Amino acid sequence: MAALNRFVRAAAGTAARRAMSAVASESGARMPASIARAGLAVPEVRRVPAERNVQWVFLGCPGVGKGTYASRLSQFLGVPHIATGDLVRKELSSAGPLAGQLEEIVNKGKLLPDEVIIDLLSKRLESGGAKGESGFILDGFPRTIRQAEILEGVMDIDLVVNLKLREEVLIEKCLGRRVCNECGKNFNVASINLKGENGRPGISMAPLPPPPQCASKLITRADDTEDVVKERLRVYHELSEPVEEFYRSRGKLLEFDLPGGIPESWPKLLQALNLVDHDEKQSAAA
Numbered sequence: 001m002a003a004l005n006r007f008v009r010a011a012a013g014t015a016a017r018r019a020m021s022a023v024a025s026e027s028g029a030r031m032p033a034s035i036a037r038a039g040l041a042v043p044e045v046r047r048v049p050a051e052r053n054v055q056w057v058f059l060g061c062p063g064v065g066k067g068t069y070a071s072r073l074s075q076f077l078g079v080p081h082i083a084t085g086d087l088v089r090k091e092l093s094s095a096g097p098l099a100g101q102l103e104e105i106v107n108k109g110k111l112l113p114d115e116v117i118i119d120l121l122s123k124r125l126e127s128g129g130a131k132g133e134s135g136f137i138l139d140g141f142p143r144t145i146r147q148a149e150i151l152e153g154v155m156d157i158d159l160v161v162n163l164k165l166r167e168e169v170l171i172e173k174c175l176g177r178r179v180c181n182e183c184g185k186n187f188n189v190a191s192i193n194l195k196g197e198n199g200r201p202g203i204s205m206a207p208l209p210p211p212p213q214c215a216s217k218l219i220t221r222a223d224d225t226e227d228v229v230k231e232r233l234r235v236y237h238e239l240s241e242p243v244e245e246f247y248r249s250r251g252k253l254l255e256f257d258l259p260g261g262i263p264e265s266w267p268k269l270l271q272a273l274n275l276v277d278h279d280e281k282q283s284a285a286a
């Protein structure tokens with residue numbers, strides 16, 4: 001647990017603090033051209049120091065699309081997309097000594113202990129840093145106030161994007177999610193069409209079909225059953241929602257209501273992040 005110790009000691013402000021921030025900001029640190037172009041002169045929360053890449057966090061309920069948009073944005077900005085859910089699933093498939101116990105927790109829709117997650121994340125950041133990675137988009141972390149406090153103690157998080165969707169859509173999206181067991185990409189068979197009511201706008205989301213090479217390799221996550229999804233939502237409201245306030249009170253939270261599927265949401269998200277200038281809006285929509 002050396003990596004965990006380093007992360008936790010870092011939170012207390014020891015020498016490891018410098019090591020962890022070095023991991024996040026060393027070699028090749030630069031401002032991506034897209035950000036430089038966009039200027040990021042808008043709200044304070046979107047300021048990124050010129051000497052390093054972005055360090056952003058995606059928050060949001062299960063099924064909201066954190067993985068989809070964090071992954072797109074990471075390609076757009078040239079920074080790694082680090083999803084703790086993916087790290088957990090990799091660990092579960094590794095047949096390590098703890099895999100069985102961890103799997104039981106995950107499949108009940110509960111959160112893993114903070115220490116386990118911090119260990120996985122710390123190792124991932126270290127190996128990325130050794131390969132010259134800089135900056136990140138974190139997805140699925142932090143999910144508790146304690147995780148947020150530890151992260152805040154060791155890294156400068158520039159911006160936290162809070163994705164939001166109606167709860168009935170979240171459940172349908174989780175139940176419709178399929179994952180390619182070879183490349184790990186997510187697809188969705190759900191076709192969502194909810195009418196607006198009581199002042200709320202309607203929402204339509206087309207299915208996200210897999211390409212032919214993934215079509216025969218699709219699996220459903222063991223924690224994407226209706227009961228487990230409802231438990232994950234309950235856990236989110238109880239333990240993870242307070243993390244939104246943690247960042248809101250620090251002026252770092254950007255709330256983003258998804259207006260629909262990827263074709264409508266992606267260009268609007270880029271605009272909300274001030275990552276496209278006027279000429280680029282057309283091509284971003286493509």
Ligand SMILES: Nc1ncnc2c1ncn2[C@@H]1O[C@H](COP(=O)(O)OP(=O)(O)O)[C@@H](O)[C@H]1O
Nearest residue numbers: 062063084085088106110111112117140141143
């Ligand atoms: N930061 C975290 N803290 C505790 N447990 C986590 C964390 N990230 C992932 N997990 C575990 O991995 C599971 C899957 O995570 P993820 O793919 O992010 O799910 P979701 O679709 O619910 O956002 C979670 O339900 C939880 O058991």
